[in-house]
Amino acid sequence: MDKRKDIIEQMPHLMRYARALTRDAVAADDLVQDCVSRALSRLHLFKAGTNMRAWLFTILHNIHAQNMRTLGRRPRAVPLDRELEERRGTGPTQDARLTARDLQRALDQLPDEQREVVLLVGLKDMTYAEAAEITGVPVGTIMSRLARGRERLRRMMAEGVPALRSVK
Amino acid sequence: MTGETGFTETDLHAYADGELDRATLAEIERWLAETPEAAAQVHAIKLQKYLMHELYDDGLEAPWPEGVEEMLTGEPERNWWPGWTRLAASVLLLLVGGGAGWGVTQVGSQEQTAGRSFVQNALYAHAVYSHDEQRPVEVSIDEEQLLVDWLSERIGEKLMTPDLASNGFKLIGGRLVSDTGMPAAQLMYEDVRAKRVTLYVRKAFEDKDSAFRFISEDGMVAFYWTDGPLSYALTGEMPRGDLLDLAQMVFKDISS
Numbered sequence: 241m242d243k244r245k246d247i248i249e250q251m252p253h254l255m256r257y258a259r260a261l262t263r264d265a266v267a268a269d270d271l272v273q274d275c276v277s278r279a280l281s282r283l284h285l286f287k288a289g290t291n292m293r294a295w296l297f298t299i300l301h302n303i304h305a306q307n308m309r310t311l312g313r314r315p316r317a318v319p320l321d322r323e324l325e326e327r328r329g330t331g332p333t334q335d336a337r338l339t340a341r342d343l344q345r346a347l348d349q350l351p352d353e354q355r356e357v358v359l360l361v362g363l364k365d366m367t368y369a370e371a372a373e374i375t376g377v378p379v380g381t382i383m384s385r386l387a388r389g390r391e392r393l394r395r396m397m398a399e400g401v402p403a404l405r406s407v408k
Numbered sequence: 409m410t411g412e413t414g415f416t417e418t419d420l421h422a423y424a425d426g427e428l429d430r431a432t433l434a435e436i437e438r439w440l441a442e443t444p445e446a447a448a449q450v451h452a453i454k455l456q457k458y459l460m461h462e463l464y465d466d467g468l469e470a471p472w473p474e475g476v477e478e479m480l481t482g483e484p485e486r487n488w489w490p491g492w493t494r495l496a497a498s499v500l501l502l503l504v505g506g507g508a509g510w511g512v513t514q515v516g517s518q519e520q521t522a523g524r525s526f527v528q529n530a531l532y533a534h535a536v537y538s539h540d541e542q543r544p545v546e547v548s549i550d551e552e553q554l555l556v557d558w559l560s561e562r563i564g565e566k567l568m569t570p571d572l573a574s575n576g577f578k579l580i581g582g583r584l585v586s587d588t589g590m591p592a593a594q595l596m597y598e599d600v601r602a603k604r605v606t607l608y609v610r611k612a613f614e615d616k617d618s619a620f621r622f623i624s625e626d627g628m629v630a631f632y633w634t635d636g637p638l639s640y641a642l643t644g645e646m647p648r649g650d651l652l653d654l655a656q657m658v659f660k661d662i663s664s
Contacts, residue, residue: 244480248600251476256467260460269473276476343459361425362460368427383418390421394452 246292275300346396354389424453522613530608530641538604545581559593570661605644631655
């Protein structure tokens with residue numbers, strides 16, 4: 241079936257975004273699993289020819305937001321972190337690796353609403369209009385969250401990131 | 409911050425994110441060329457985006473959560489037993505083949521070096537082209553006859569295009585590459601998840617048939633062998649057993 245094939249095509253993007261958002265491979269798997277099963281149960285609501293990626297990301301985003309409300313906080317990030325660092329071992333140079341890790345820590349410090357937008361747009365998955373649709377806020381808000389989030393990242397990376405995640 | 413020029417901080421982000429229309433794009437680029445501090449800011453934004461890919465792109469390749477494939481394809485999960493018998497057969501073939509291969513590589517270090525260099529070039533070509541989203545192939549499968557004729561002529565032997573459809577991989581096209589100065593053909597296959605494997609073929613680097621040899625590097629795995637006038641390398645990013653299934657299929661298809 242065509243719509244299912246469209247979902248299959250988007251799976252890599254869903255996996256990447258879920259992992260970036262939760263920073264926990266297990267939580268990301270749960271999130272994608274819930275997202276796909278909800279999408280399938282509502283497949284008749286998806287209009288053929290419209291944007292499947294944005295539709296799926298909206299579902300994923302809503303489930304994530306719901307989880308956050310119930311759990312009241314982000315899941316702990318240790319497992320994926322360690323995995324990432326191990327893989328990085330053979331990857332880019334030491335410098336690039338350190339900077340990527342700095343960025344990771346800085347991202348952890350951002351308020352959720354800014355972090356989501358920075359990730360949605362930054363991983364090149366989404367236009368401003370799509371990010372607005374997914375998070376349910378106006379494009380202007382997307383743009384200001386993006387500017388504020390990135391400026392904070394830049395400052396934190398320039399000045400050094402506090403090692404511990406602050407309690408929000 | 410850039411009031412008098414008409415560009416705002418938001419414009420810089422929009423520029424870095426490719427959100428501007430063509431006219432504004434040209435204008436802002438002229439302005440950036442003479443405004444180093446704004447250009448530095450754009451650079452910082454692009455660096456963040458680059459690092460974000462460094463951090464998270466592994467996620468694109470992450471194995472799907474349990475049960476998702478089943479939900480999406482509507483097929484029951486692969487039956488374990490046939491899977492295991494297939495795997496066992498593969499391992500047996502690898503052991504037998506491995507023995508023969510060992511004999512070949514003992515013949516002389518020259519052949520060993522030639523084989524090593526051949527498969528190394530295949531790995532490089534795979535790394536460069538299989539991740540190219542714009543133009544992974546030079547000639548697409550839409551022009552299959554042209555593709556086959558052209559590549560056959562360049563490598564100097566009749567090139568076969570093995571059919572891997574029963575394992576879910578479709579030929580999408582191919583290109584000509586240089587194997588340390590010698591023409592080589594790269595055929596690219598893709599499955600529904602856009603996972604790609606490449607078959608790299610050139611005139612044989614050794615003068616007799618060989619068994620499968622195996623190499624794994626930088627997350628890629630490859631099987632390579634010589635069959636008649638041509639040497640082949642099949643490269644992918646997947647478990648060794650899965651790639652071996654494909655390599656056997658290629659081998660069977662070509663020699664039948």
